[in-house]
Amino acid sequence: MKLKAKLTFGVGFLFFMILLLAIVCGYYVYRLKKDTNNILVDNYNTLHYSRNMLLALEDLHTNGKSIALFEHNLRLQKRNVTEPGERAVTERVDHHFLSLTKQLKDSTIAADLHKDIFQLMYLNMQAIENKNNIANATAEKAILAISIVGAICFMIAFVLLVNLPLAIAGPIVQLTDSIKQIAAGNYKRRLHFKRKDEFGEVAQSFNTMAQKLEEYTESKLGKILQHKKRIEALIDNMHDAVIGIDEEKRVLFANEPACLLSGLKHAEFEGQKLAKIASSNDLIRKLLDRINALNQQSEHLGLVQIFAYGKDNYFELEVIDINVVPTGEESSQFIGQFILLRNVTSFKERDVAKTNFIGTVSHELKTPIASIRMGIQLLENKRIGELNEEQKDLLEGIADDTERLLKITGELLDIAQVESGTIQMKLNPATIGPIIDYALLANRSMLDQKKIQLQVELEEELPMVFIDNEKTAWVLTNLLSNAIRYSDEGGAICLAVKRMGARVLLRVEDQGQGIPVQYLAKIFDRYFRVPGGTKEGTGLGLSISKEFIESMGGEIDVQSVFGTGSTFFVYLPIAPLKQST
Secondary structure: OOHHHHHHHHHHHHHHHHHHHHHHHHHHHHHHHHHHHHHHHHHHHHHHHHHHHHHHHHOOOOOOOHHHHHHHHHHHHHOOOOOOOHHHHHHHHHHHHHHHHHOOOOHHHHHHHHHHHHHHHHHHHHHHHHHHHHHHHHHHHHHHHHHHHHHHHHHHHHHHHHHHHHHHHHHHHHHHHHHHHHHOOOOOOOOOOOOOOHHHHHHHHHHHHHHHHHHHHHHHHHHHHHHHHHHHHHHHOOOOEEEEEEOOOEEEEEOHHHHHHHOOOHHHHOOOEHHHHHOOOHHHHHHHHHHHOOOOOEEEEEEEEEEEOOEEEEEEEEEEEEEEOOOOOOOOEEEEEEEEEEEOHHHHHHHHHHHHHHHHHHHHHHHHHHHHHHHHHHHHOOOOOOOOHHHHHHHHHHHHHHHHHHHHHHHHHHHHHHHHOOOOOOOEEEOOHHHHHHHHHHOHHHHHHHOOEEEEEEOOOOOOEEEOHHHHHHHHHHHHHHHHHOOOOOOEEEEEEEEEOOEEEEEEEEOOOOOOHHHHHHOOOOOOOOOOOOOOOOOOHHHHHHHHHHHOOOEEEEEEEOOOEEEEEEEEEEOOHHHHO
8 A cells, every 4th residue: 555545544534533532522511511400400309399398397487478489489399390200109199288377276187298398209219319319320331331442542543653754754763864875875775664555666766866876987987088089189289388286276187288388297287286386487477367357257368478489479369167067966166177279379370470461552552542642633724625415424433432542541541551560659738629619620521522510519618628639520520420431411410529527528419310229339349330331431440440549548439329310429538737838
């Protein structure tokens, strides 16, 4: 039988017996109450009435109220006739009393009346004795029944008390001990419950699990060791330097490239703390400083320049946190880090070559483009000769393309200087007014052509800023040009300048299409253009603007709502007082 069925049957039967005991007790208590009530209510009252009548007879000749007292008790007795023969005796008492009231001095009638009253008392005393015997018998039956039912309840409770804890706690103790043995790696542990209840099923399932674990361990241990050696060989043969450390920054492993770069041997690496190695190794000290400054879980920490293999090499440093979820737990636990040094020297060399190529080509292209521009200006001079309308249109198209090429080559040259680090900043105290005038003049023709209204909000008594005039004018011109390009014809643009703390803010706001929110973070990336846009451009203007402004110690930002327009913010540092004087 199942354990659940046993518990249900045992507890249910005990409950039934307790309920039966309560019913038996209630029944016999009710019987005893009924029997005792009969004795007290009926027979006791008759004896009381008879006693009062006898007392009244004794005072019949001396007390005038005795006849009234006798009649009152006799009337009560007539209404309290309960025993067999009691009615006849009561009628005789009534008959003799009537006769006595007529012949008060007749002693024979008085004697008969006494005799009748004593007979009435005898009958009730006999009835009291009989009812007492009945009550005693009922009490004996109650004691017997309650004792039997109580004994059965006690036996059932005792059996449950003895067997139930053993039936449940015993197997649980064995199961708990076996689980601990399995957790400790003793997969040969087995449970032997010779029973067909739930614990028997648990034992069977547990034994099956232990057997499978034992088979799995024996069959997989060799493969696990083989996989471990394979992973170690894979790490050792990686071209990138890899160092594994635990949560206490103790080196767990270091592959061959890591040893070559650091000049250390495996024995000097493994088992040692990075701080101890860093005390005598410049490379490890540099890596440790970068790791201590790390705040994110996985982050590229920039390039590390290391002289190795006979030349300067560039390595991209990446630190990856290793977190695992321990068995039986829900939250992850930090157990160590991977330090990865990826050799990007070839990419760095290609990037430098690309930058030099772009700079050279841009510089070389500016001369022929300038010559083309000069030729166009000569052709437009009427002293050379008159042009027909078709020739003028062609010449205007060539002039526009020339200006576009000149702008592109200028941007490419600027970005090449930025990437190569050769850009020169001439920072001087300057007033912002002339720069704004220059940018407005440079974009005046575009404003008139698209009939765009430009609102300028210039705060009075602005302080001098510490900037490069030429680069700042280029940035503001580029921002205004973009605002005009992306504004609808007949629209409006706002250029506001005001002081904000230790900086001066230039705000350029348009009412164009705006920038989708998913592209805002990329708007300052090189060569990035919003997908789906129809406006021409190289995608370099905003990137160069960001480089220029940040090189001057300023900041540039953008806010945009797609379909409403964009607002660009340029923060320029205020010139120190000693330099502005």
